[in-house]
Amino acid sequence: MLILLAFIIVFHITSAALLFISTIDNAWWVGDNFSTDVWRVCATNATTTCVAITDQFREYQSIQAVQATMILATIFCCVGFLVFILQLFRLKQGERFVLTSIIQLLSCLCVMIAASIYTDRHEELHKSSEYIIEVSQGQYGYSFVLAWIAFAFTLVSGVMYLVLRKRK
Numbered sequence: 001m002l003i004l005l006a007f008i009i010v011f012h013i014t015s016a017a018l019l020f021i022s023t024i025d026n027a028w029w030v031g032d033n034f035s036t037d038v039w040r041v042c043a044t045n046a047t048t049t050c051v052a053i054t055d056q057f058r059e060y061q062s063i064q065a066v067q068a069t070m071i072l073a074t075i076f077c078c079v080g081f082l083v084f085i086l087q088l089f090r091l092k093q094g095e096r097f098v099l100t101s102i103i104q105l106l107s108c109l110c111v112m113i114a115a116s117i118y119t120d121r122h123e124e125l126h127k128s129s130e131y132i133i134e135v136s137q138g139q140y141g142y143s144f145v146l147a148w149i150a151f152a153f154t155l156v157s158g159v160m161y162l163v164l165r166k167r168k
Contacts, residue, residue, distance in 0.1 A: 005088075008084075011156070015104075019070070019077050022144070026143070027141030028144045029135065029140060037141075038067045039067070041133075062117055062118075062125060072106075077107040095165065105154075111148075115144065122140075
């Protein structure tokens with residue numbers, strides 16, 4: 001039981017780390033001389049020049065939706081871990097970690113919404129004339145991939161908590 005508990009804790013912390021990295025790092029859409037995420041666009045020529053994505057961009061509402069849902073996913077994942085630790089000491093033997101599971105599945109839902117919005121709107125997002133350089137010729141970066149991996153991790157984690165019972 002102790003090994004299972006350690007595995008679940010490591011799995012949950014890994015999910016939170018993936019969410020933090022994918023939310024913060026500047027690699028959702030990358031090219032030869034640029035990288036962009038949901039916060040800023042950086043041109044990496046001789047010097048790195050970054051411009052924040054503000055309401056002057058045409059698809060700013062879509063970017064804000066991605067920002068909000070990724071932040072919510074990260075918050076839900078962290079809160080879910082704290083609730084799990086509390087439930088670990090408060091639940092009676094044989095009860096399930098239902099509240100932790102619900103919070104983790106909400107985190108999973110938020111990541112899915114964010115990554116889906118970005119997937120659906122990426123063409124419109126990167127054809128805006130407000131960018132400092134041409135960013136339409138690029139590909140998805142590792143932060144975007146990490147967001148989808150975090151989706152899978154939080155889904156599996158949420159299901160594990162739903163199935164997990166507190167045993168001696």
